[in-house]
Amino acid sequence: MQELDGAHRSVLPWRRDPAAWVVGLLALTLFLAPAVGATSERLLQDTLKSMIVAFGCLLAALLLCWSTTRNQATPRWHALLWLPIGLMVYAAGSMVWSHTYLAAVEAARWFVLSLLLWVGLSSLKREHLPILLTGIHWGAVMASLWAALQFWFDLKLFPQGPSPASTFINRNFFAEYVVCTLPFSAWLITQGKGLGQVTLRVGTTAFTLVAILMTGTRSALLALLMLLVLLPWALYRYRQSLGWTQWSRLTRLAALGTLLLTVGGLGLIDSGNPKVLAEQHGSAPLDRAFSRALSMTESSEYSAGSFSIRAAMWKATLRMIAANPVVGVGAGAWEVEIPRYQVAGAQVEDDYYAHNEILQLLAEYGLAGWAFLLALLAYLSWVAWTLREGAAGSDQAEAPMRALSLCSLLALLMVSNAGFPWRMASSGALFVLSLAILAASDARMRERPRRLVVPHPWSAASARTLMVVMVVSMAVATFLSVQAVQAERRLVRAAQLALSITRSGAPNDPRWAATKEDILSLVDQGIAINPHYRKITPIVADELARWGDWENAVWIWESVVASRPYVVAMLTNIGSGYAYMGHLDKALEYLNRAQAIQPQSLAARSLEALLLIRSGRDAEATTLIQSALLLDRYDVDLLNAAYALGVRTSNWSMAIEALQRRTKRWPEHALDGWLKLGHLYAGAGVNDPTKALDAYQRAVALAPPQLKQQVRDLVAPVYRDRL
Numbered sequence: 001m002q003e004l005d006g007a008h009r010s011v012l013p014w015r016r017d018p019a020a021w022v023v024g025l026l027a028l029t030l031f032l033a034p035a036v037g038a039t040s041e042r043l044l045q046d047t048l049k050s051m052i053v054a055f056g057c058l059l060a061a062l063l064l065c066w067s068t069t070r071n072q073a074t075p076r077w078h079a080l081l082w083l084p085i086g087l088m089v090y091a092a093g094s095m096v097w098s099h100t101y102l103a104a105v106e107a108a109r110w111f112v113l114s115l116l117l118w119v120g121l122s123s124l125k126r127e128h129l130p131i132l133l134t135g136i137h138w139g140a141v142m143a144s145l146w147a148a149l150q151f152w153f154d155l156k157l158f159p160q161g162p163s164p165a166s167t168f169i170n171r172n173f174f175a176e177y178v179v180c181t182l183p184f185s186a187w188l189i190t191q192g193k194g195l196g197q198v199t200l201r202v203g204t205t206a207f208t209l210v211a212i213l214m215t216g217t218r219s220a221l222l223a224l225l226m227l228l229v230l231l232p233w234a235l236y237r238y239r240q241s242l243g244w245t246q247w248s249r250l251t252r253l254a255a256l257g258t259l260l261l262t263v264g265g266l267g268l269i270d271s272g273n274p275k276v277l278a279e280q281h282g283s284a285p286l287d288r289a290f291s292r293a294l295s296m297t298e299s300s301e302y303s304a305g306s307f308s309i310r311a312a313m314w315k316a317t318l319r320m321i322a323a324n325p326v327v328g329v330g331a332g333a334w335e336v337e338i339p340r341y342q343v344a345g346a347q348v349e350d351d352y353y354a355h356n357e358i359l360q361l362l363a364e365y366g367l368a369g370w371a372f373l374l375a376l377l378a379y380l381s382w383v384a385w386t387l388r389e390g391a392a393g394s395d396q397a398e399a400p401m402r403a404l405s406l407c408s409l410l411a412l413l414m415v416s417n418a419g420f421p422w423r424m425a426s427s428g429a430l431f432v433l434s435l436a437i438l439a440a441s442d443a444r445m446r447e448r449p450r451r452l453v454v455p456h457p458w459s460a461a462s463a464r465t466l467m468v469v470m471v472v473s474m475a476v477a478t479f480l481s482v483q484a485v486q487a488e489r490r491l492v493r494a495a496q497l498a499l500s501i502t503r504s505g506a507p508n509d510p511r512w513a514a515t516k517e518d519i520l521s522l523v524d525q526g527i528a529i530n531p532h533y534r535k536i537t538p539i540v541a542d543e544l545a546r547w548g549d550w551e552n553a554v555w556i557w558e559s560v561v562a563s564r565p566y567v568v569a570m571l572t573n574i575g576s577g578y579a580y581m582g583h584l585d586k587a588l589e590y591l592n593r594a595q596a597i598q599p600q601s602l603a604a605r606s607l608e609a610l611l612l613i614r615s616g617r618d619a620e621a622t623t624l625i626q627s628a629l630l631l632d633r634y635d636v637d638l639l640n641a642a643y644a645l646g647v648r649t650s651n652w653s654m655a656i657e658a659l660q661r662r663t664k665r666w667p668e669h670a671l672d673g674w675l676k677l678g679h680l681y682a683g684a685g686v687n688d689p690t691k692a693l694d695a696y697q698r699a700v701a702l703a704p705p706q707l708k709q710q711v712r713d714l715v716a717p718v719y720r721d722r723l
Helices: 002-007 018-035 045-069 079-094 100-123 126-153 171-190 194-215 218-237 249-266 274-278 285-295 299-304 306-323 334-341 357-365 367-385 387-392 399-415 425-444 460-503 510-529 537-547 550-561 568-580 584-597 602-614 618-631 636-648 652-665 667-682 689-702 705-714
Strands: 076-078 453-455
Touching: 018 045, 018 100, 018 126, 018 171, 018 425, 045 100, 045 425, 045 460, 076 079, 076 100, 076 425, 079 100, 079 367, 079 425, 100 425, 126 171, 126 194, 126 425, 171 194, 171 218, 171 399, 171 425, 194 218, 194 249, 194 285, 218 285, 218 399, 306 334, 306 357, 334 357, 357 367, 367 387, 367 399, 387 399, 399 425, 425 453, 460 510, 460 537, 510 537, 510 550, 537 550, 537 568, 550 568, 568 584, 568 602, 584 602, 602 618, 602 636, 618 636, 618 652, 636 652, 636 667, 652 667, 667 689, 667 705, 689 705
Parallel strands: none
Antiparallel strands: 076 453
């Protein structure tokens, strides 16, 4: 920002033009959202980013209203504003008949995005563009720096999933955001003054590009490939307006050399992150990008990789659209309804989004979603169609920025087909501000359709009223932010404590009694604040179930099912809990609910087998289990039931087969599986000393150093000295 202030001090009258300060606030927001992350798991990354975007937007709107009261700004209205406002109204209405909480969240999201679009439209002048784009550029650079430190040096400052994810929870989210900033960085490069400034901007943009390669995110790589074609064309097409042709030969050579050396040099440096190396997709950024891109041509990726999982969700979403073509299922309700539209036995219920913004929009919003999508595409097509006229006419100064904004939006639409960037705070804000750049450009153009953009002058009283609304909105946002932080902190802390008890290897040791009380208290408080939090709450219940505390596990699961009633895995978990507690009638009730949603669900079949066993109907349970094994359709719970039933009924072949299948398909259970196989082979029922010794040796070999002696002590005494 200091560089910008110095370069444009004569153009931007900061003290006399409040709009410059409004744009400065937007730029600061777009810098902080990707650059800043939570350093503790007790605050989710996108919760923090949502807070940054919401407060930045509300403060910018408040400042814009204040400038209106001083007659120093005239708010504008653009037809584009009806698009997010229409979805906001629909979301608010769907609170009445769909999932109230999720619809309210959607309504609030579209309110913020509508407000952000309006603020950008009303404040962005041509001379303000460098302010906003500088914030976007340096936010992407800072986020890329965090990603590079994670890739090369295994920086662990920010808790996250797949690395390198920068300040985001997932590397895909980071890559999908940063690739959309490249067109704006390219514009800044062309506006550089002098060799040093141009070289700095080229180097930082190239560094951002290398960070995208580090992630190996395939949707971002496809968008990058598209930009590598479109950006050079746009920069050459509008070279006279952009002014880079006025650079000296030395500046041009330095820019090209910096780009090639940065990408070629940094792109060959191997990663120092063990998790990245373990993925075996290349150790250097260029290798990784090539390997991940090549995987899109492999048939195994489509049959067993992440694409196959997405394809299953997309097909289920298409069925949802076909079943609810007019009104949809309600704003935000995709994650609630998706189990009802999955094929038999599909197990992708832990996803909260369809990983395709277009399909999820149509599924949730129905005709309102179609109207939004078609109107958006029609507007963007019109902008693209009029680029040629703008380049040759009186509006030629607008054409370069319009073309580059379209490139950014096209990249966003590409990654939106494999992710959910509209729902992420950073990329959602970038989306509407890209539209705001186009809308503000429309206002400056002489040749445009009537009533596309109209001035919307307000009285001072109207502006003050809106200022009051903004202040109230900030108060509500503050309250909701505090509540979100408090709920997440309690639930995450409870999950951390529960996982630590499980990792101890002795969860039922009396020394954990006080910690377990703390866990239950934290969960109770977290659920009281937000009973709709599905992402973390079930983790605690799952760990309680592993310890045999079914009573507490069940009530936590039931709190989640009250908000997400169609999640088959959750319903069967509750049914299993009731079965183990001896409440077979309640267990049967949840089995029937699960089977009504997915009759062929693997989890429902496992629960049915458990109910038969607990009811003493061993023969029927054996028939059901053997049928599942023959069809190769089972989950780990059914194999556990098969082992227990086999031991109880002396059906040793079924017990052994269950353990062997579990060990092969779920390697995390291998240690327990080999130990139990050793017991079976060593027992009088099987009595195979050779296989018993082999199984015990495998179990000890798999045991971590700190548990080897404990595993040895569990080996049958006659084999212990022969290990």
